[in-house]
Structures are given as structure tokens and as C-alpha cells.
Amino acid sequence: MSTASILxxxxxxxxxxxxxxxxxxxxxxxxxxxxxxxxVCLIGPNGSGKSTLIRTLTGIQPPLSGEVWLCGKxxxxxxxxxxxxxxxxxLTTPVQAGYLTAFDIVALGxxxxxxxxxxxxxxxxxxxxxxxxxxxxxxxxxRFIHELSDGEQQKVMIARALAQEPELMVLDEPTAxxxxxxxxxxxxxxxxxxxxxxxxxxxxxxxLNLAIRCADQxxxxxxxxxxxxxxxxxxxxxxxxxxxxxxxxxxFDPIRGxxxxxxxxxxxxxxxxxxxxxxxxxxxxxxxIGFTPAEGSMADIDVMVRKDGEKPVWQLCNSDGKxxxxxxxxxxxxxxxxxxxxxxx
Amino acid sequence: MNLDDGKxxxxxxxxxxxxxxxLGILVFLFLLDLMLGSVNIPPNAFFKILTGGTVKVTxxxxxxxxxxxxxxxxxxxxxxxxxxxxxxxxxxxNPLADxxxxxxxxxxxxGVALVMMSAGIFGVGTIFTNGLISGISISMAAILxxxxxxxxxxxxxxxxxxxxxxxxxxxxxxxxxxxxxxVLMQFSDESSMHSYSIWTMGSFSGVTWSQLPFLVIxxxxxxxxSLCLVKPLNALLLxxxxxxxxxxxxxxxxxxxxxxxxxxxxxxxxxxGPVGFLGIATPHFCRALFVTADHRVLVxxxxxxGGILALCTDIISHVPGTNIILPVNxxxxxxxxxxxxxxxxxxxRFGRGVTT
Numbered sequence: 001m002s003t004a005s006i007l008x009x010x011x012x013x014x015x016x017x018x019x020x021x022x023x024x025x026x027x028x029x030x031x032x033x034x035x036x037x038x039x040v041c042l043i044g045p046n047g048s049g050k051s052t053l054i055r056t057l058t059g060i061q062p063p064l065s066g067e068v069w070l071c072g073k074x075x076x077x078x079x080x081x082x083x084x085x086x087x088x089x090x091l092t093t094p095v096q097a098g099y100l101t102a103f104d105i106v107a108l109g110x111x112x113x114x115x116x117x118x119x120x121x122x123x124x125x126x127x128x129x130x131x132x133x134x135x136x137x138x139x140x141x142x143r144f145i146h147e148l149s150d151g152e153q154q155k156v157m158i159a160r161a162l163a164q165e166p167e168l169m170v171l172d173e174p175t176a177x178x179x180x181x182x183x184x185x186x187x188x189x190x191x192x193x194x195x196x197x198x199x200x201x202x203x204x205x206x207x208l209n210l211a212i213r214c215a216d217q218x219x220x221x222x223x224x225x226x227x228x229x230x231x232x233x234x235x236x237x238x239x240x241x242x243x244x245x246x247x248x249x250x251x252f253d254p255i256r257g258x259x260x261x262x263x264x265x266x267x268x269x270x271x272x273x274x275x276x277x278x279x280x281x282x283x284x285x286x287x288x289i290g291f292t293p294a295e296g297s298m299a300d301i302d303v304m305v306r307k308d309g310e311k312p313v314w315q316l317c318n319s320d321g322k323x324x325x326x327x328x329x330x331x332x333x334x335x336x337x338x339x340x341x342x343x344x345x
Numbered sequence: 346m347n348l349d350d351g352k353x354x355x356x357x358x359x360x361x362x363x364x365x366x367x368l369g370i371l372v373f374l375f376l377l378d379l380m381l382g383s384v385n386i387p388p389n390a391f392f393k394i395l396t397g398g399t400v401k402v403t404x405x406x407x408x409x410x411x412x413x414x415x416x417x418x419x420x421x422x423x424x425x426x427x428x429x430x431x432x433x434x435x436x437x438x439n440p441l442a443d444x445x446x447x448x449x450x451x452x453x454x455x456g457v458a459l460v461m462m463s464a465g466i467f468g469v470g471t472i473f474t475n476g477l478i479s480g481i482s483i484s485m486a487a488i489l490x491x492x493x494x495x496x497x498x499x500x501x502x503x504x505x506x507x508x509x510x511x512x513x514x515x516x517x518x519x520x521x522x523x524x525x526x527x528v529l530m531q532f533s534d535e536s537s538m539h540s541y542s543i544w545t546m547g548s549f550s551g552v553t554w555s556q557l558p559f560l561v562i563x564x565x566x567x568x569x570x571s572l573c574l575v576k577p578l579n580a581l582l583l584x585x586x587x588x589x590x591x592x593x594x595x596x597x598x599x600x601x602x603x604x605x606x607x608x609x610x611x612x613x614x615x616x617x618g619p620v621g622f623l624g625i626a627t628p629h630f631c632r633a634l635f636v637t638a639d640h641r642v643l644v645x646x647x648x649x650x651g652g653i654l655a656l657c658t659d660i661i662s663h664v665p666g667t668n669i670i671l672p673v674n675x676x677x678x679x680x681x682x683x684x685x686x687x688x689x690x691x692x693x694r695f696g697r698g699v700t701t
Contacts (some may be wrong), residue, residue, distance in 0.1 A: 058590070084592030096438075097582045099638035111580055117641060118576035120483075164591065184657035 005035040005069075006167050006200040007057065012051065012066035014056045023064060026052045027225035030066070030204070034168065034202060034217075039194045041211035042204040044221035045245060050204045051172070057202070058089060058170050058276035071167050084112040088164035090157045090171040095145065102148065102156045103141040106131055109163030131163040132156075134196065135189050155189065162193060169193075173202040175210070183207060187214045208245065209258050212236065220244045266290035267339060268297070273305035277313045285328045289335065301335060354409040359635055360642045367649045371420070374656040378416045379408060381665035402589035411550075414557050415659070417437045419549040422617050423655020425564040425609035427554045427631070428571050430624030431647045432606045435514055435640070436599065444610035444624035445509070447517030447603065448494045454545065455522035456490025457483055462533035483544065484556060484615045491611030494518055495660050497602060508585075508599070536608035546672035548621035549659050560616045571644050574601060578640040622677035623658070627651045654681060 013028040026049035034040055044050050055061040057068055060073040068075040071086050078086070088109065097105070109131070110124045120128070132138045137155040147152060154174060161169045174190070175183040187210055194201045194216075205211050211218060212232040219229045222244040228235065235241040242252030249262040269291045273279040282305055291301070302317040314325040316334050323338070325331040380391050384407055390400040394408050437446070445451070462483055497518065502511050530538055552560060576597045580588035589595050607694035613620065631646045632638055654677075662676045 004603060031349060060586075060589075079592075080589070081592040084590065087590075089587070089590045091584075091586055093584070095583050095587070097638060099632050099636060100582060101637075103638060104637070105583070108580055108587075108591065111576070111593065114576070116573065116576060118579055 004036045005033050006036055006071060007202070008032070009057070009063075010067050010069070012056070014061075014069060015064050016052075016061075017064060025064060025225070027221060027227055028064075030227050032219065032227070032229060034200050036167070036200055037194055037198040038216045039191055039201045039214065040203070040217045040219060041200060041206060041215035042221070043206070043211050043217045045223055045247075045313045048221040048223055049225050050221060053149040054170060054172055054204060058087060059083060064128075082113050084164065084166075086167045088166040088169050090154075090161050090169070090174055092172045092176055094150065094153060094177065095157065098144070100144050100145050101142055102132065102137060102145060102152075102159075102296040103128060105145055106138040106154055106159045106163050109160040112164065117164075127165065128159075128163050131159040134162065134193060135159045150177045151179075151185065154178060154182075154186055156191070158186070158189060162197070162199070163274050166199065168202065171201065173204050174208065175205060175207060183210060190214075208241075212241075212257055261288075263290045263293065265287065267300035267304055268292055268294040269301050270294045270299035271303045271305070273303075274307075276305070276312075278305050282314065282328060282331070285332060289332055301339065303331070359637065360645065363635065364645065364649070367646075367653065371649055371653050371656070374653055374660070375416055375420060378419065378656050378660050379412045381660055382407070382412060382663045383666070383668050383670075384557040385666055401403070402624075410554070414552050414554050415550050416656070417557060417615065418552040419655045419659045420558060420652040421561055421564045422499040422549060422613045422620065423623055423627075423653070423658075425567055425613050425651070426620060426624040426655070427627035427651025428567065428644065429606040429609040430626075431628040431631075431640075431643055432571065432574075432578070432602050433624075434628050435581055436602050436606075437508055438581075438584065439512075440629065441625070442512075444606060445513040445614075445619065445621075446520075447498050447607065447610075449491050449523070449607050449610045450520040450614045450619040451519040452490040452492075452494030453487035453611065454490065454619060455525055455601055456486035456488075456493075457544055458526040458529050458541055459490075460486040461537045461544070462469065462529040467544075487615035488611065490522075491607065491614055494522075495604070495607040495611065498607070502599065502603060506596075530556060543672075544618045547618040547674045549617050549655070549673060549678075550663075550670075551618075551619075552616050556616060560612055563612035564609055567605050567612070568648060570601065570605040570608070574598070574605065575640040575644055578602075578644075582638055615672075619674075620655075620677065621674050623651060623654055626681055627654055630654070630685050 009030055009032050012030040012032070013025055013081070014030070015023060015025040017023050042050055042053065052061070056063050059068065059078070062076065069081070070078065075083065095105070106128045107120055107124070110120060110128065111118070114120060114124065129138060129141070132141055135155045135158050137152065137159055140148060140152055140156065145156060148156065154177070158171070158174070161171070171190070175186050178186060190201055190203065191214055193199060202304070215232055217229060218232050218235055218241075219227060220235065220241065221227050228240050228244070230240075232241070236257060238255050242254060245259070246252060252257055252258075253260050266289065269286050270293070271279070271282065271286075273282065282303060286303070300318060304315040304317070306313055306315070311326075314328065314331045316323045316325065316331060316338075318338060320338055323334050325334055362441055380386050380388070384403070386394070386404050386408065390404055393400050394405065399405065412628065426444055430442070433442040433444060433446050434440060436442070498511065498515065501514055505511060519579075527653065530541070579587065579592050580591055580593050585595055610624070627650055631643050631650050635642050635646055637643070657674055658676045658681065662671045662673050662678055664671065
């Protein structure tokens with residue numbers, strides 16, 4: 001690979017070795033490259049070996065065979081201090097440390113650079129403050145870590161990893177404890193960090209939609225431990241993305257780029273509506289209550305959306321008659337009241 | 346980016362202000378401890394002794410042979426207990442950890458019980474308990490007991506990485522030695538049982554000038570080792586995995602932490618008995634007082650505050666102006682606990698509770 005490759009593994013086999021004989025291979029023949037300034041999302045179902053891979057790539061656990069190269073050196077040959085200067089981590093488990101301010105926590109990231117007493121020089125302090133600033137947490141510097149919200153704590157931990165000035169940051173499920181807007185915010189921060197500071201970022205994540213939207217590269221491990229890497233869009237188009245995650249009844253919609261929730265089929269519909277946001281959400285509503293497009297054949301219900309001045313009006317037709325509704329809630333109630341046999345409850 | 350002065354990262358500055366103040370309190374209490382007791386030395390006579398003058402012989406004897414070694418012992422023992430409590434609380438990441446959690450004091454107790462009571466059983470108890478060599482032989486027994494437990498813990502920790510396992514093993518060691526002591530008590534005579542129970546109450550008064558250097562050297566070594574540990578201790582606040590990811594050699598550091606704790610806790614137990622409470626409470630007191638968990642502040646802070654609290658305890662236990670001597674362990678908890686409760690609940694201007 002080119003010189004820009006920060007993390008490389010060649011013919012890597014990961015897994016566990018018990019005593020001498022029993023070997024459990026989690027995944028084998030891995031050839032992966034992570035380039036400078038790249039954000040890579042590692043995704044895979046539970047139990048597929050994400051954590052094992054992360055532990056191996058960060059040198060916590062030795063590989064069964066093959067090599068991991070960090071910045072051109074074998075990770076096993078690096079001293080712990082050299083490794084700390086090239087690689088920093090953010091772990092899943094929240095840190096519980098009382099009486100430490102956000103500044104103190106981030107300052108601990110300077111560990112590999114400070115003297116025996118951990119004394120911070122002016123430049124260390126500036127690095128700490130700019131790390132806090134680049135995750136948007138500079139206003140939290142004097143707050144105690146145990147008084148911050150989960151989202152704020154996560155920012156501080158990312159700032160700590162950043163203050164360690166590594167080439168590569170590895171984050172184990174950084175979005176696990178956060179609500180959806182904070183998940184997006186965390187990913188936004190990480191993308192910004194990767195672009196601005198040219199750091200490489202590897203993170204494991206369970207939010208597939210988020211991973212597709214944010215990652216420069218996806219590493220997918222499926223249930224069998226097979227690893228596929230590529231850019232998200234290619235993986236979706238080739239169908240690899242869907243097949244790696246589909247379980248009974250849950251399928252991946254390659255057009256919308258998300259997994260659909262299976263519902264019991266109630267009937268078919270046809271729709272007449274101009275291209276508008278009302279049309280899109282009417283379709284979602286019909287799909288949610290179990291109706292699929294009629295696709296040419298005779299539909300069970302006909303829905304029409306039109307504008308009455310500024311206000312949209314929904315019109316429902318079936319074999320029994322015709323109804324007008326003011327909003328989708330009424331439409332849904334109307335359908336369940338008048339659709340025979342398999343009424344929606 | 347300009348640092349807002351006096352806000353972020355000012356932990357050390359806080360110490361610059363506090364150190365002269367608490368050192369002043371320490372010196373004041375030290376002098377008070379020399380002055381007060383069953384015989385109170387009047388201030389002018391006290392001042393004369395300090396400046397090298399001569400006063401009544403009894404006062405001179407009390408001052409030099411009795412109170413001076415006692416006060417020095419108290420300061421070092423208090424600091425050592427507080428510091429080893431801090432090390433254990435950080436190492437186990439558990440606010441309930443104390444210096445004896447590894448079983449050090451149980452080992453020492455077992456050693457002492459063996460000397461006191463088995464001697465009693467074999468009919469030579471009086472030599473040990475009442476004779477001149479009693480102090481030395483008891484200290485030796487305690488040191489040997491503490492050292493045996495330390496070796497055991499170090500051997501175990503070389504094999505076992507999990508500190509929770511080490512914690513449980515330490516508690517098991519305590520139970521086993523407690524059980525042996527109980528069995529010994531069953532067979533021993535009343536006087537040796539009495540002297541053993543006196544020993545378990547703790548006392549700063551038993552150390553003579555000839556023993557003092559051993560205690561001071563061991564404890565000072567512990568202080569210096571702890572000061573060298575401030576950076577890894579801070580890293581450990583984030584947990585073992587983060588600490589290792591920052592380049593800390595956990596395997597090495599944990600052994601040094603265990604050794605340092607055992608050194609200090611073992612020395613204090615050997616010379617003063619199993620003095621409780623100070624070790625668990627002082628670190629919390631210091632965190633609340635300095636409003637930080639930064640070990641660059643807490644290590645010197647615990648040494649000084651530990652000394653201060655121990656001096657207070659000692660002054661109270663020798664109820665000034667009377668012949669009564671109350672057990673140190675009763676005083677530490679009786680007077681110390683309400684103070685600590687007040688400080689950690691209300692004392693800081695932030696009103697923060699205990700967190701580690």
C-alpha cells in the first residue's frame with residue numbers, strides 16, 4: 001500500500017488460544033488497510049468478532065497468525081509508550097471518576113509526553129484546550145466529569161484520545177449510550193476530527209444507517225466471521241451489506257438504505273398524488289399498517305392526496321364508498337374501519 | 346488558545362495555597378501534642394525546652410523520652426495510613442478500600458497473637474508480655490506476619506491479573522488469620538488475651554527512640570515511592586485499560602502500588618497496632634477538602650492531613666490533664682467519623698458527596 005496507510009494487516013487470523021492446543025478462530029485471512037484521515041466504521045452482528053478484531057488491532061491481544069502494522073511498524077514490536085503516541089482508544093464503558101474536571105481527564109491524554117510527575121507544560125495545556133475545542137467541549141473544561149451528561153462525557157473522552165496526539169484513534173461503540181441526535185453529533189465530531197487533523201479513525205458501531213452515511217470505508221464482519229471491506233455505497237449496491245445483516249423477516253431496503261420493519265400484510269393500495277412530502281409520508285403510513293402497492297392489479301383501496309388551497313386533503317376509496325380525511329391519522333382510522341375482514345387495530 | 350488563569354488545570358495552584366496553611370496546622374498540633382497529656386507542661390517551660398533550656402527533670406523526661414517519639418510516630422503513622430488508604434482506593438477503584446484490605450494487618454495480628462498467646466500457652470508469656478523485650482518482639486512478630494501476607498499477595502498477583510480477585514483473596518486471608526487468632530484465644534490465659542486486645546486497640550505511644558528510625562525509614566520510603574507513583578495513579582483513575590493504552594506498564598505499577606502500601610501499612614501496624622479509620626477516611630476527607638482527585642495534590646495532601654488527624658486523635662486519647670488513656674481506635678472513629686461525615690456531606694463549598 002501507499003505511504004499514507006496508517007494501519008495495515010496482512011493475512012491476519014484473529015481468535016483465542018486456550019493453553020496450547022485449543023484454538024478458536026474468529027476470523028481469518030484478513031487484509032485490511034486504513035489510510036490517513038480516513039473514518040472507518042466496523043460493523044457486524046453481535047458475536048461476529050468486532051471486539052476481538054479491535055483488541056487485536058490495538059495490540060491488546062496477539063493475533064493467531066499474520067501481522068498488524070501500525071505506522072509502518074509491527075504493533076507487537078512497539079514499546080507501550082511508542083504505541084501510545086501512535087494509537088489512542090475510547091472504550092465503551094463510561095468512565096467513573098469523581099472529582100476530576102473535564103480538563104483533568106483530557107490532560108491525562110498527555111501521559112506519554114509528560115515527565116514523571118505528569119507536569120503539563122504550556123504547550124501541553126494548549127493541546128488539551130484545543131482538543132476540547134475541536135470536540136466542542138471547551139466550555140466544559142472546568143466541570144466535573146461525573147456531573148456531565150452521557151453525550152458530554154463522550155465528547156470529553158474523544159478529546160482525551162485526541163490530546164494523546166495519535167495517528168490512529170480506535171473507538172469501541174462510541175455511540176452506544178447516546179440518544180439519536182447525540183449519536184449523529186458524535187459522528188459529526190469524529191468526521192470533522194478526521195478531516196481537520198488528518199487522524200485516522202476506526203470505530204465499531206451498531207447503527208447501520210449512521211455507518212452508511214458517515215464512513216469513508218466500511219468493514220463488515222458477518223455471522224461467519226467473513227470480512228468484507230469497501231466504501232458504503234458499493235457494498236449496498238452489490239447486496240453484500242444487506243446479506244450480512246438480514247435475519248428472519250428483517251430485510252434491507254437498498255433504495256432507502258435502511259432496514260425495514262416487517263408487518264403483517266393487510267392489502268394493496270394505489271395512490272394518486274403529486275410529488276410532495278405528503279405523498280412520501282402517506283406511503284410510509286400505508287406501509288406501516290401493512291399495505292403494499294398494487295403494482296398494476298386491482299387495489300383494495302385507492303388513496304388520493306390533493307391540495308385544498310394550502311391544506312392537503314386525503315381521499316380514500318374502496319368498494320364500499322368514499323371518504324375525505326384531514327390528516328393521516330384520520331386516513332389510517334378510516335382504512336381500519338372500512339377495510340373488510342383484516343381491519344387494522 | 347489562552348488558558349483562563351485560575352480555572353482549568355489549576356489543581357497544583359490550589360496546593361500552593363493550601364500547603365503552607367495545613368503545614369502550619371500540622372506544626373501547631375505537633376507542638377500541642379508535645380505539651381498536653383496527663384501532665385501538661387506550662388507554656389513558658391515548654392518554650393524553654395524547645396529553645397534548649399533546662400526545666401524540671403520530670404518535664405524534661407516526659408518531653409524527650411515519652412512525648413517526642415510519640416508525636417513523631419503519630420505524624421508518620423497518620424500520613425502513612427492515609428496514603429496507603431489512598432493507594433488502595435485508587436488501585437481497587439473502590440471507595441471502601443483501606444490500607445488493610447490486602448490482609449496486611451491480619452497478617453500482623455496473627456504474628457502478634459502467635460507471640461503473645463502461644464507463649465502464654467507454653468508458660469513463658471510473662472517474658473514477652475511484661476518483660477523489656479516485649480515491645481521489640483511484638484513489633485518483630487507483626488512485621489513478620491505482615492511480610493508473610495505481602496509475599497503471599499505478591500505471589501498471587503503475579504499469577505492473577507484481576508484486582509477484584511486479589512481483593513477477595515485479601516479478605517479471605519483476613520478471615521483465615523482471624524480464625525487462627527480466635528482458636529489461639531480459646532487456649533490462652535486471660536492476661537495474654539488482655540494484652541492482645543490492648544494491642545488491637547492501637548496506640549502511638551509504644552515506640553521508643555531505638556525503634557523510631559525503623560518506622561520513619563520504612564514510612565519515608567513509602568512516601569517517596571508514592572510521590573513517584575502520582576502519574577500512573579492519575580492514569581488509573583480512568584481504569585486499567587485506559588491506563589495501559591496511554592503507555593503505562595500496569596503489571597509493573599500494580600506491584601509497586603501493592604509493595605508501597607504493604608510497606609507503610611505493615612510498618613504502622615507493627616509499631617502502633619491495627620489503627621483503623623484514618624486510612625479509609627482521610628483520602629475522602631482530602632478529596633472533599635481539595636476538590637480534586639489529582640494525585641499530585643492528594644499524595645502530599647494525604648501525608649499532611651493524615652498527620653494532622655492522627656495528632657488530633659492522639660491529643661484526645663491522652664485526655665489532657667488526666668491519667669486516662671483512651672484507645673486510639675475508639676477515638677479515631679468516635680471523633681473522626683462525625684467530622685468526616687460533615688466534610689463530605691456539607692463541608693465543601695460545592696457540597697459534593699463521596700466519589701472516587
